[in-house]
Amino acid sequence: MSGIRITEYIVATIIIFAANYAIYLLFNKGLARNAKKLQMRRYLIASILSMLPLALSQIPVTSAAMLFNAVLAIFCGATFPVIYHICNHKNSPDHDHRIDLAYGIYLFGWLTSLRIFISALEPIIGNIAATVFYSLTGLVAFAVTMLAIVQWGHFFIYHSCVDAAGIQAAQDTDRNEANEFIKSFPTYTIALILFVILIAFAGCIAGENITISNRPTIVGIIASGIWAISMCKYIWIGKRSLFSRTGLVRTYIDVKEYSQQSKLYIDEMKTRLAHLTVTPKNQEEKPHTYIMVIGESVSKEYVSAFSDIEHNSSPWLKECKADEAHNIFFAHAYSCANQTVPTLERVLTERNLYNNKKFHESVSIIDIARKAGYTTHWYSNQGCIGVADTSVTLVAKTCDVAKWTEQEVNKVQYDGSLLDFLDEIDPTKNNFIVLHLMGSHFNFINRYPKEATQWGEPGIQDNMLNYLNSIHYTDSVLKKAYEYAKERLNLSAMLYFSDHGCIPDKRRVPQFDGFDFLRIPMSLHCTDNYISHHRERFNTFKANKNLYFTNDLMYEVICGLLDVESSNFNLENSLAHKEYVHTRDTLLTNNGQTRINEDMAER
Template identity: 45%
Template sequence: MPILIFVYLAAISNFIFRQFNRGLARNSRGQQLRRYLLASLQAIIPMCLLQPSTATLVAALLTATLWIVTYNVVYHLAHRATSPDYDNHMDIAFGIYLFGWLTAGQAVLSTASPVVAGIVFGVIETLLILLPMAQAIYYAIYRTCVDEAGMQPLLNTYLTEAVEFVRSFAVWKSAAILVAIIATTALCVAANCCSIEYIITDGNPTMQTAITCLTVAIFAYFTIYIWKKRHGLFVRTGIMTLYIDTRNYNREVMLYRSGMKQRLESLTVENNVEEKTDNRQGKTIIMVIGESACRDYMSAFQPEQPWQTTPWETDKKNDNNSGFIFFPNAYSCAMQTVPSLERVLTERNQYNDKPFCDSCSIVDIAHRAGYRVKWYSNQSYIGINDTSVTLVAQTADTAKWVKKEGGVQQFDESLLTFLDEINPEEDNFVVLHLKGSHFNYENRYPASYADKHNLRTDLGDVECYRNSIHYTDTLLHRVFDYADSRLNLQSMVYFSDHGGIPDMRRSPRFLGFKMVRIPMWVYMSDNYRKEHSATAGALVANKDKYFTNDLVYELMCGIFDIRSNHYDPTQSIASPLYKYRREDLMTYDGRIRIEDDDLDQH
């Protein structure tokens, strides 16, 4: 049995390595062969000293095999079109040594109590099996391996959103997953609840003790080698390297707060228009950030569609004297909220790739331009694991999040109550961050709203998605009317963080341009257009030009009508100097060219 397992571990390790590393030099192949042979030889030593049962060996071997194979195979399947080999992490070596660690630990602990050994190592093996299995399932669902786009939501998702995601599955699917986990745990525990046999001791107690001590020493060696905090094999496996890199990036984002004083010391802002101070009243500019809204499902942008999802916006678009400008060629820079808004809200964009922690924000500019900044959000506040979005929001004069009653996500109309707090005698810049059309779509609007507007709710996700857009249209109408009548509204900007494909489950990979085709419009009052004629003229002239929302920072600088050492007018669609053309623009963090979108050519 030890010889067979040695041959198996060495063979599968070298096969996986060579299969996904084509064109290796002969010395590299030979070097790796020797390494895996030595590792496989070490891994079988514990089973040669304290022989576990066949069931225990099978469970350990299955766990090891999953680690040797899974990451390398799914990485290859996901990247074979663009990469000739896989990113050589330590999954193979970890899998080999993991077999030795599991058999050594179970053997040692079972000398004291087979039941305790079975429970402890059964649970450990279950956890170790779930990680590669989750990667395989992730690939089966999304046809890509877990990457930065997949890991960021896992780290930044809050509890209520996770619960909502689980509830989106059919009950039988959730039950099947739970049963599978319980069954795996039970099988692993049963496989490890076995007494061990001593090899070549003839019942000699002294020899048995010596063998046990030697196995303990080997177990300690394996433990240090594979589980060491910074340099062990486990932390160098593919999935753990990704997790650590993503977590470290999030920690670097936290430098945004600590470096604020230095950033603001170098920031200069001057208003282009000097306003009269006699009998001057306060003014308000509002920026509304939508969520997961694709303009392809909005009748204001797709009037030929048979459904009416944006009656108010459509009326404003068709009224040439409304002061509204619609931008039919706006795209998001990413397909998820945090990576998109990190660029939307700051100088950082795909075209300069300035570090987030060194970038000034829209809030910083608004403050220097003389505005009181109010941030009201129906997205959850994450707290100690602050995202870049939360860090920017916290720099506002007032930052509030809608409270979740009993952990239940509230509807976006809850934001309207915050508007009563705004002092109309001050100059205000107000940010409203909606829940919009975030999955699950049927949870984005009240059932009473659907009844009132005769909206169908029995036709699946696409219909519910359109309903959520209809609800957002009504909300925007209410916000506009309130601000126009009570807050001396000068300008209002609406755009979405990213788009969505409602008949497909959310995916971290790029599935088509509907994921990034977003709505965007700008409103300017008569008074604003009179006082800021150059900005108004530029917006009208540029309305059909292409735009990505990581340039919203520059758009808002243009609407504030300021000059600044942290503002480049050539990147602002609110400036006559705007330089970008369709062929210049990118999405998906610079990986996809906007000019490859053929949807906008129909």
């Protein structure tokens, strides 16, 4: 390998790496330091690996065939992150589409290694067979290019990126509707679209047929063959492949899985509700409202109302705590798992660590509230469709109203934006409202507006201080929700708890990693109206506030709070009843694998 050539490949590698990393930094938002470092490494390795077949084969990087692949690959890799950022950077505090760019780099490596390998076979298999293979590669290139073109087309027509709602609509569209849709465009637009498709098709076939004038070296041919075949799985095959994890394909898969799950959940609903009886007791006569606020990643230790810490991270909650006549703070609440989905599947339904009921077969708090005559509302600042959201969304969508900030135009995705939704609620009705916060989800600094910074420098990542700021911001949202609902919606009571905890200076792992991740804040804020009608419930909650509790039993807390009798209400799980049987020695957490009494810090 000559000196000039080596420099050429090194320069090309650096250009590929730098271009992709620059796009990553420019077209993503709220990236944590760690993420930046990890992606730097990922793209560097990808760039080196993808340049290898070319360098070992001694094919010039400036050869037309290679430049064609480079342009195509960066177009395919950058499209989703760029369009997403343009459309969402104003409202989304953070987004990180790292995989698309990595996919683009490896796509370059795959296409070039394939080209080199086939060109080496040409003398053996003949011109015609080689052309067929080149054209097949061209078809693959055309298919992936079309995915990018569709996104740009969507962007120019609708000024938005293809999202879950759009994909869902497309999946639900039958042939007649599709025909009608196409006919709704003017003829010249259709002609233009067809022209673009034709150009892309011809371009990809021709591009992959460009002759490589240099003969690759033997080492290069072997390396290219091995590269193209061995990387197939990593790039293309299966759910964990890069291709399946790119923005558009990921969304498509998520929507498809959601639709299947949703069908199952709705089918099971009939069975679930067939024998469900719910009878409200001692109901307040005038219209009234309950609010349940689900927090995110808040550990009790960092909430000043629960823990004696230097920073007053929860001034409002602390104020509430002093008013014991209306507020109950639970001293020993735990999460039943350290991940959102396994926790919330149990929080929201009868399913808990003791009954082994399946999620789909379990009556939910929304089923209970609806049957008890409440108009149900779900307002969420979390994601709607995706592996981390599906089961929560299934329950949410059984509400009369369910809205996500990410699906609203011009809604900044801070938890405070959820408060605007409260204006829509009819105060003459009995309402049950769920507010699902983004709370203190990592990256903490992205959870509150800069002006809400209490500690540390605004905009500077300092996990501990950012975390405290996010809790302080949650506290202000709780205060506003409570005051608004008391003023406008005849509030009865508001319940707040976190799904699970978090340790700001410790990386979260999927496995059990100690009780610090499981001790959660939980508080109940009642009005006089609630207390006068449900004195027994209020007093029992109060009497039980120092008992040990895990949030898979939240379903019964809601049944108890709403003060209902029901066929699907086990009083032994209810913190609102003297029948509550659980103790520090019997309670489980960590999906049933760990006993609460192993927590030595909390006795």
